[in-house]
Amino acid sequence: MKLLENISKFAGNTFAIWVIIFAIMAFFIPSGFTWIAPHISLLLGIIMFGMGLTLSVDDFKGIVKAPKSVFIGVLAQYTIMPLLAFALANLFQLPPEVAVGVILVGCCPGGTASNVMTFLAKGNTALSVTVTAVSTILAPIMTPSLTLLFASKWLPVSAGDMFLSIVQIVLIPIVLGVVIRLLFQKQVDKSMKVLPLLSVVGIVLVASAVVAVNKESIATTGLLIFSVVILHNVLGLLLGYLLAKILKLDFQDQKAISIEVGMQNSGLGSALALAHFAPVAAVPSALFSVWHNISGPLLATWWGKRSSKGQ
Template sequence: MRILERISSFAGNTFAIWVILFAVFAFIIPEGFTWIAPHISLLLGIIMFGMGLTLSLDDFKGIVKAPKSVLIGVLAQYTIMPLLAFGLATVFQLPAEVAIGVILVGCCPGGTASNVMTFLAKGNTALSVTVTAFSTILAPILTPALTLLFASKWLPVSAGDMFLTIVQVVLVPIVLGIVVRVLFKKQVEKSTGVLPLVSVIGIVAVASAVVAVNKDAIATTGLLIFSVVMLHNVLGLLIGYLLAKVIRLDFRDQKAISIEVGMQNSGLGATLALAHFAPIAAVPSALFSVWHNISGPLLATWWGKRSER
């Protein structure tokens, strides 16, 4: 078990490298990764189950301990990123399917990697975990509703079908994970050190499958999509930070809110895109997964060293 935990820790610390490396492999030899695409929903469900195993009922008490910060974090998550996505898709005049993909990423909850990045940045990790938990629990309602609001300009959106998909691949696995943790607390705590490895494998597989399926589209429009994804992420991090600063949260909370807003659950975005739209709609999620695992660690490292000084 210790060897697995060391491997898991190494995989978590080098997450960005593996995402980039396998995305490149998938682009060069797509036939080696396309078989993963039909199993993306299952992979996301496993990742969300792992997230549930790491959550405890105490994580949801954060709303009582710091209601203002949690409320700001959740509201910022579901306003800043969707609005930025809509604005970027409009300004860059993106093709309909690509615009849908960018908006889907923007309407997703925060990703679990945000908790690790907040910890490395010496931010308020407890706040980050609580905001991630609440934004994820609210995702079945808010993600379809916001996608319908912002994306129906380009293509028809079935909010009801998206709701069912999110319940199946996000809400149910998380609840099951929490229940298993409550019932088998000691056994689960012994295995939590291995869970980052599961998440890394899952996200890398999802990103690789999306790149493989969309190799030709990425070759022609990849630079444009990547530019939009970079702007989306960087502006989300910046505006999230400025909002928390203007509201006068302390610096640790500012870092947590910034990272929560900027780092999305790109795996969910890819799953919804493949399930309800054209395959190319999943490309922004895949590229977002690559980019935010570069920008997140860079920002977290800079903030962490700044805190040490």
């Protein structure tokens, strides 16, 4: 068990490196990874189940303790990123499938990696966890509705089918995880340190599969999509921070909301894109997964060092 814990800690600390390495491998040796694509929804369900195991009633107490900060975080999550995605899709005149893919990842809830990044940045980790949990619980309603609103200009969107998909691969696994933790808390707490390994392996496999399936599209339009993804992420981080600052939240909350807004659940974006649109629509989510696991640690490290110097 100790060995698994050490491996899990190492994998969590080097998450970005593994995403990049396997994405590159999938691009050059796609046949080794395409078999994963049909199992992306299952992988995401396992990741969400792991997230459910980490949640407790205390994670939702932030709604009562700091309702203003939680409301701002969730509102920013579901306004800034979808609006940015819509603006970038129009500005760069993206092909329909790619435009929908960018908008889809923008309409997803925050990713669990944001909690780790907030901790490293010495931000308000409790707020980050609460905002991630609330935005994820709201995802079955918010993600299909916003995708329908912003993406139907390019392609038909079935909000009802997306709702069912998110319930199946996000909501049900999370609820199961929460219930199992309530019933078997001691056993779950003992294995808590191994859970990051589950998330790392899952996200790495999802990103690799999407890259492998879309090798040709990435080769021809990858630079354009990657440029849009970088802008989407960086502007999300910046606008999330500025909004929290304008609304006079403290610096720890500003950092948490910035990271929450900028780091999306790109695994969910990939799964929904493959299930409801063309495979190329999953490319923005895959590249987002690669990029935000570079920008997130860089920003978190910089903020963390600044906090240490300040102290």
